[in-house]
Amino acid sequence: MTRPGLAGELIAWQRQHGRHGLPWQGTRDAYRVWLSEVMLQQTQVSTVLDYYPRFLARFPDVQALAAAPLDDVLSLWSGLGYYSRARNLHRCAQAVVVQHGGRFPPSSAALATLPGIGRSTAAAIAAFCFGERAAILDGNVKRVLTRVLGFEGDLSSSAEEKRLWALAEAQLPERDVDVYTQGLMDLGATVCSTRSPACLLCPLQARCVAKAAGTPERFPVKTRKLKRSRRSHALLWLRQGGRLWLVQRPERGVWAGLWSLPEFEDAAALQALLAAAPGEGEWLPAIEHALTHFDWTLQPHVWTLPTGAALPAGLPPGRWVTEEEALAMGLPAPVRKLLAG
DNA sequence: ATCCTGAAGA
DNA sequence: TCTTCAGGAT
Numbered sequence: 001m002t003r004p005g006l007a008g009e010l011i012a013w014q015r016q017h018g019r020h021g022l023p024w025q026g027t028r029d030a031y032r033v034w035l036s037e038v039m040l041q042q043t044q045v046s047t048v049l050d051y052y053p054r055f056l057a058r059f060p061d062v063q064a065l066a067a068a069p070l071d072d073v074l075s076l077w078s079g080l081g082y083y084s085r086a087r088n089l090h091r092c093a094q095a096v097v098v099q100h101g102g103r104f105p106p107s108s109a110a111l112a113t114l115p116g117i118g119r120s121t122a123a124a125i126a127a128f129c130f131g132e133r134a135a136i137l138d139g140n141v142k143r144v145l146t147r148v149l150g151f152e153g154d155l156s157s158s159a160e161e162k163r164l165w166a167l168a169e170a171q172l173p174e175r176d177v178d179v180y181t182q183g184l185m186d187l188g189a190t191v192c193s194t195r196s197p198a199c200l201l202c203p204l205q206a207r208c209v210a211k212a213a214g215t216p217e218r219f220p221v222k223t224r225k226l227k228r229s230r231r232s233h234a235l236l237w238l239r240q241g242g243r244l245w246l247v248q249r250p251e252r253g254v255w256a257g258l259w260s261l262p263e264f265e266d267a268a269a270l271q272a273l274l275a276a277a278p279g280e281g282e283w284l285p286a287i288e289h290a291l292t293h294f295d296w297t298l299q300p301h302v303w304t305l306p307t308g309a310a311l312p313a314g315l316p317p318g319r320w321v322t323e324e325e326a327l328a329m330g331l332p333a334p335v336r337k338l339l340a341g
Numbered sequence: 342a343t344c345c346t347g348a349a350g351a
Numbered sequence: 352t353c354t355t356c357a358g359g360a361t
Contacts, residue, residue: 042358047347081345084361118360139358194357195350226356254344290354292344333346 006148006204007173007180013203014183019045019190023052025182030104030129031062037121038089041138042082045189051080063102066093074257074330081333083256088116108134119165127181135168136181140188145171146220147192150209156224192216228290232297234270235261237284237338238315240305244339246326247318254291259329261300261338262316270301277312279305289334300338 019025022045024036035055039048055076059065065073070090077086092115096104104125105111112122120141123134137145145151145168153160173180191198199211210216238245238261246259264270267283274281281303289296305312321329326339 041360042345044347079346084344088360116360120359256344290345293342
């Protein structure tokens with residue numbers, strides 16, 4: 001007689017206390033599940049609730065998404081961050097249409113070969129849509145499992161990460177994997193939070209090693225720390241006759257493929273470009289923007305060209321758009337905020 | 342190592 | 352208000 005696993009308790013909890021009415025739940029349509037999982041990868045539910053319906057209305061199925069211009073996809077993704085997700089989403093849709101006849105392949109192994117679908121997302125889709133017994137291991141689940149199991153390994157180490165994957169697979173129930181998987185996600189997102197877990201509400205509290213030790217916040221163990229550098233650039237907000245000049249950012253790097261204001265090394269480089277330009281302008285208050293690996297100061301300079309004046313020599317290639325057009329394009333969040341006033 | 346944003350904590 | 356942090360794939 002072995003002690004029942006944690007899965008049964010989690011499944012019962014999920015049925016009673018988990019989230020059920022979310023727009024991407026209650027379907028086995030892999031397109032919808034995939035879309036929600038990718039949006040949820042680095043984004044909170046409340047934000048995805050805002051984006052998911054709009055995205056689905058514009059791209060109701062994988063064929064529509066595959067056929068759309070990347071610019072349209074980026075435009076609807078604008079503000080969600082991590083824009084490589086949107087690029088991969090688009091590539092993945094095309095792969096599903098071209099290589100799989102428009103149907104998502106029904107196994108986690110096949111799903112994980114598609115762009116933007118890693119091992120954990122593949123397992124989630126396979127569990128929800130195809131009932132496959134596949135383990136997920138995203139940030140929330142790492143927290144739940146390391147705590148309940150008292151897993152002390154340092155997740156900066158790939159060997160320890162591998163061990164945890166094996167443990168995640170060992171917890172899988174024989175049946176109801178979809179409910180179990182959703183339960184792990186919901187528990188991690190609501191009860192087993194990073195900073196102040198609500199252990200008294202947790203269905204696993206009686207078996208949780210971390211709670212027994214009195215230090216649930218100590219898990220998961222991660223030694224590697226990120227150090228952030230600083231960068232500083234100038235932005236040119238060039239206007240003429242009710243329009244402004246936007247440039248498309250390179251396909252690699254920060255804000256890849258998004259439309260933005262021309263960026264310069266520093267204020268001097270920007271002023272050099274405008275030295276011979278007619279018109280007038282002024283510096284606006286600096287924008288502070290934090291990314292994963294650096295803090296970014298953006299110094300916007302607004303400049304109004306007289307109607308009919310030629311473009312300043314050396315202006316990077318781009319196009320004139322109205323403010324309304326600009327706001328419908330794929331803009332980075334701080335640039336959108338700046339232009340929207 | 343890189344990639345973005347909003348929320349939570351101080 | 353300011354700073355820190357969470358969150359997967361490539």
